Amino acid sequence: MKKYIKVIIVISYMLLSVCMLLTINVQAEEADVEVSIETDANKVQEGDTITAILKLTKNTELSGLTVRFTYDTDILMLVSVESIDDVLPSATIYPDKDNINDNGNIGYAFAMAGKYSGTGNLMKAVFKIRQGAALENTKLVCSYSDASDFNGNALMITVKEATVKIMCGHKKTKIEEISASCTVSGSKVTKCMVCGATVGKEETAALGHDIQQTVIKAPTPTMEGKLKIQCKRCDEYEINYKLSKIDIAEMTKLIKCENDTITNAKLIANEPYELKVKPYRFEGDKIYYYVPQSYKLLGVGGKFEKKGTIPNVKDMTIADYEYIAELKADIAGKNELEIVYQLYLLSANGDFVVPEGETMYTYKTFITIEDKKTDDKVISTTPKTGDLQKVIVTVFVVVCGIFACGVAVSVLKNKNFLK
Numbered sequence: 001m002k003k004y005i006k007v008i009i010v011i012s013y014m015l016l017s018v019c020m021l022l023t024i025n026v027q028a029e030e031a032d033v034e035v036s037i038e039t040d041a042n043k044v045q046e047g048d049t050i051t052a053i054l055k056l057t058k059n060t061e062l063s064g065l066t067v068r069f070t071y072d073t074d075i076l077m078l079v080s081v082e083s084i085d086d087v088l089p090s091a092t093i094y095p096d097k098d099n100i101n102d103n104g105n106i107g108y109a110f111a112m113a114g115k116y117s118g119t120g121n122l123m124k125a126v127f128k129i130r131q132g133a134a135l136e137n138t139k140l141v142c143s144y145s146d147a148s149d150f151n152g153n154a155l156m157i158t159v160k161e162a163t164v165k166i167m168c169g170h171k172k173t174k175i176e177e178i179s180a181s182c183t184v185s186g187s188k189v190t191k192c193m194v195c196g197a198t199v200g201k202e203e204t205a206a207l208g209h210d211i212q213q214t215v216i217k218a219p220t221p222t223m224e225g226k227l228k229i230q231c232k233r234c235d236e237y238e239i240n241y242k243l244s245k246i247d248i249a250e251m252t253k254l255i256k257c258e259n260d261t262i263t264n265a266k267l268i269a270n271e272p273y274e275l276k277v278k279p280y281r282f283e284g285d286k287i288y289y290y291v292p293q294s295y296k297l298l299g300v301g302g303k304f305e306k307k308g309t310i311p312n313v314k315d316m317t318i319a320d321y322e323y324i325a326e327l328k329a330d331i332a333g334k335n336e337l338e339i340v341y342q343l344y345l346l347s348a349n350g351d352f353v354v355p356e357g358e359t360m361y362t363y364k365t366f367i368t369i370e371d372k373k374t375d376d377k378v379i380s381t382t383p384k385t386g387d388l389q390k391v392i393v394t395v396f397v398v399v400c401g402i403f404a405c406g407v408a409v410s411v412l413k414n415k416n417f418l419k
Contacts, residue, residue, distance in 0.1 A: 008396035035057035035067055035122075035148040037140045037159035043196045045169040046129050050160060051081065052140055054108055054123040056087055061115040062155055064148040067122075068094075068107040069159075075138045075166060076127040086120040088112070093123055105143070121200045135195055139163050168195040182206045209237045215357035216345055221248040225284065227355065233237045244340060251290075251363060254278040255339070257327065266368045268337045277339060289352070290341035290361055292323040298336040329369040339363045 034057045043048050054067060065088065071078075082097045094107035108123045142159035151157055170192040180186030184208055190200035209231040219225030225243030256276045257267070267273055277292040329335055343359035344352040 007096045018036065030156075031058065031158040032060045032155035033062055033065070033157040034160070035065075035142075035145065035157065037069060037142070037162040040139070040163055040244040041164045042163065043165045043167050044129050045167050046131050046133050047169070048129045050129070050164060052125045052127065053084075053121055054120050054125075055340050056119050058162075059087075059117050060155065061149060062147050063115045063116065063150045064146070065113060065122075065157075066107070066109045066144065066146045067159060068105060068143065068144040069140050069142045070372060071106070071127070071140050072138045073102060073104045075130060075133040075136075077126050077130050078087050078106070079126040081106060081123065081125040083108070083123055084121040087118045088116055088122060088124075091122065105301050113150075120295050133166050135166050135168050137165050140232075146284070161395050168192055169414040170194070170197065170199045173199060180207050180208050182231055182236065184210045207233065209233070211237075213345060213353070214272050215243075215343060215355050215359050218358045218361055219243040219246055219284065220361065221246045227284070227286070227323035243364050246280065246282060246290070246361070250367065251280045252365070254280055255363075255365075257367075266370055267327070267329060268372050269329055269332050270372065271328065275327045277323045277325075280341065287346040289344045289346065291344055291352075292339055293342045293360075294326075294340045295325050296338040296340075297327060297329065298338055332369050332371045335369055337365050338368055 017206055031391055036057050037052055038055055038057050039050050039052050049407070054069075058066075064332055075214045078095075078100055080097060081093055081095060081099065083093045088110040090112070091110040093107060094105070094109075095101040095103075106123075106125055112120075142161055145159050147155040147157040172193040173190050174175040174193055176189045176191060178186045178189075185371050186204040188200075188202040188204065191198055194294050210233050212230055212232045214228045214230075216226035216228055217223070222245065227241040227243055229239045229241065231237040254277060257273055275295070277295075279292065280290040281376070282288055282290075302337045327337075339362070341361045341363065342354065343361065345355055
């Protein structure tokens with residue numbers, strides 16, 4: 001057991017020694033001079049301008065320095081380049097600032113007798129992103145670097161390169177529209193035609209159902225009605241309702257003539273009467289009204305005159321709405337009163353609307369017209385049948401008598417003539 005422990009200790013010591021040697025070697029290989037290429041923006045779009053600075057970030061008394069780097073001329077266009085003498089004076093740059101040669105290479109060279117130990121900016125280059133540049137990362141890549149000290153000894157140098165990402169400016173776009181439906185919201189999506197990115201989105205609210213109410217069959221005193229409520233735009237919303245029967249007895253109570261129901265009224269010929277009709281209300285899952293629209297008095301000599309106009313049915317109730325007309329008949333007898341009703345729906349917001357379909361109902365009843373009476377004696381407005389017969393008989397008798405007399409006279413004359 002002790003033997004194994006010794007082996008483990010030896011191996012651990014050897015590994016530690018190797019790590020120390022590697023660390024010492026790394027430290028020995030540490031750069032004497034460090035140079036970096038830094039840009040003022042790392043994300044740009046076509047047409048943008050960026051500035052790249054060649055910067056000396058570490059220096060151990062160099063006397064000579066040369067750095068060259070390249071760039072992609074399909075993406076970057078060199079606008080200007082100039083030396084910065086903050087640290088190393090009188091450096092040479094390529095291309096010359098007065099003669100820009102946009103060939104994808106930039107160079108910096110410095111050589112002076114003496115020792116220079118400062119750090120700072122060495123050179124500035126300005127680029128413009130070309131139109132139609134590829135949407136990708138582009139680099140300012142170091143292609144050559146060299147540094148030496150006052151004695152001409154080479155110094156170890158490292159160069160940190162720069163990367164710039166070309167972003168799409170989304171200047172060419174298209175709109176993809178998804179129409180809203182009754183229950184699902186829609187949208188307008190703006191997409192870039194170059195990169196396909198979504199650059200804008202606008203939500204449009206769902207339209208809601210466009211309700212249409214259709215009376216398939218209007219209710220009558222003997223049959224229920226049928227009502228269909230459906231959406232005009234979609235097939236998702238449809239409800240079928242039953243409309244309850246009309247209570248004809250209740251409807252009769254709503255038709256008044258001089259404080260009496262019209263079915264019991266006995267009107268006097270040639271006398272005007274005020275007829276009042278109220279709307280009839282019934283319920284069949286929803287509240288509906290039959291509202292009187294027109295009257296007719298059918299029969300020999302019957303007349304009908306409306307008084308006023310039909311008011312707006314909005315906010316109407318049975319209690320405060322009456323349709324008034326003047327009723328008059330010329331000749332006694334049995335007449336038929338016809339009232340035509342229009343079907344209205346009381347909507348949720350309190351308005352009255354006329355549904356589509358079969359929405360009219362015609363109510364008919366008979367009324368009796370009598371001759372006018374004064375002091376319990378009838379003052380006839382027309383000749384009576386008995387009187388007419390007496391006149392005819394009297395005239396007939398008189399005519400016959402005259403004829404008989406004429407015949408008798410003629411006979412007597414003839415007899416006298418014969419004698």
